[in-house]
Amino acid sequence: MFSLDWHYIHSVLPQFYAATLMTLKISSIGIVLSILLGLICSVISTYQVRILNKIVKIYIEVSRNTPLLIQLFFLYYGLPKIGIKLDGFTCGVIGLTFLGGSYMAEAFRAGLQSVAQGQIDSARSVGLNAVQVFQYVVFPQALSLSIPAIGANCLFLIKESSILSAIAVVELLFVTKDLIGMDYKTTEALFLLILAYLIILLPVSALTSYLEYRSRKVSHGT
Amino acid sequence: MTLLSIQHVQKFYKQSHILHGIDLEVQQGEVVVILGPSGCGKSTLLRCINGLEPIQEGEIHLKGIGRLGQDLPWDSVRQQIGMVFQNYELFKHMNVIDNILLGPLKAQKRQRAEVEQLADQLLQRVGLLDRKYDYPSNLSGGQKQRIAIVRALVMKPKVILLDEITAALDPEMVREVLDVVLKLAQEGMTMLIVTHEMGFARKVADRIIFMDKGRIIEQSEPEAFFQHPQTERAKTFLNILNY
């Protein structure tokens, strides 16, 4: 049952390779945009910017309490009905960003609020204005405090990209389903699928752990 | 001449009345030590002087500037008034020299060469020039506090506020920090010091202010205060300390 057809595996490697790149590509764009969105949201919410504050709060609750799949279906199948036709890739990026943004916002917010008040006081005491205090003291410290959560979110978003297969984005799961449907080499295809994800995610996981270790070393003095 | 003038300052926080009409004048070159039981408002008073805490009534004047917070925004005021905290609060993500340079370079917009030269001199004076590139996590409490003092001095302030700067230190390190402060006093730096170190207070102060429950109860010269306290409250306070 578990002997693999290596010849077949070899023949489909190019497709898996391309799919891996697609997974990486769409995840990376999603991650970068999520980080930007999350950063903006967390600053708005920590500094309690009027009106925007409420919008951010609603956004985060909606994003965290609805499945990605529904959001994708809505974008991919629903929007064309009012004239907005977006291809799978774009819908995927929007979906990942919408979802990821709220998770990143939470990570940054926790980091921002963990910066000790004493650090802020002493920054103000040397004459720095509010923006400078944020730029030179609060943000750098918040960033290193947020890194574990951000790393975990990146892993999460890469995994969620598998759902994009449902709207015809030619990433890993899509290719796997396709090949199983055509060639019936289920075991080989699933083997490559898992392998591909391990290759992508294990390094990311290791990198996150390392960054967490490094940042803990620097910020752990009194 | 009067450098710092605090007039009828009232401070409330939620339902509490923390400072009840504080009036205080500090002369140039004077060292004023503020003593008092916990909760009397002495740290709060210090934090009001450099605007970390807002006041609800009254004014604070600095010679050559005017009303703090009104004639000059607090960011700029804090370039003239330095503060050193109980927990040193060095920026932990920066090394010593960056900690010291941040204020002068970014807030005061001075030239790096000039500031670094001054920083080196000050570090030399407190005996920590060889730690210039270390991170705070590699320093002892006493070393960090001395760096914190240098960080305040490099701004060339008119007044320095010292808020219980030895309270978080192990006894062996208290001396090295207080020696630095003593030298500053001898050089004519105007300082307001909140401390529990009675021996030190006696030695460094030009004037002792005794506070209780948000009011200034007594003020006098150090010897007069310690040997002949006038008020009952002060007597009790000093008695407790003569264990």
Added chain:
Amino acid sequence: MGLEYLFQPSHVERLLYGLLQTIEIAFLSVFLSAIFGTVFGVIMTSKNMLIKILCRFYLETIRIVPILVLLFVFYFGFATWFNWQLSSFWVCIFVFTLWGTAEMGDLVRASITSIDQHQRDSAYAVGLNHVQALIYVIFPQSLKRVTPGALNLFTRMIKTSSLAVLIGMVEVLKVGQQIIENSLLTVPSASLWIYGFIFILYFLICYPLSLLAAHLEKVWENA
């Protein structure tokens, strides 16, 4: 207007029935996960090196592989390797329970080890043995710490069960798709409304649960 046609009682009924299937999966999975997870969690506190490594391996594998991928692996795998034609409902339960056991196990382990050593020492000091200490002293306290995490897991399972439609299960999304197909001529914009409606349905279920979890966490924080 087509919207009335769309939201006929029979349609809404079918959608809600579909949602019920979703919740059923989540509920059953959480229930099973709670049981297995607790056992797993206790096992994870073992000092045996081999056990710890095996547990870690299981935990990390579940964490690394995407749930949808696991669903597919077992959906196709069971059929190919064991000739089992499991319905997508049960494949979901299986995979979610695997997932839930790992997560609950980690939660349980964390809460057990976080119970103050003194509490455990006091339990031993009054003569309780390991198992008794576990049941009477550690578990009641752990329960409070685990519950918000468990609620959180439950909410996430509800959201993830939307993926069941991709392995053919007839749950709320599938029903939605069927209604949309039937309405292609009468209400062309059906997909917009139906998916929008399902979106709101999920929110209405998950949001209160999130609030509850947050509330409990705050209330029990000082336990």
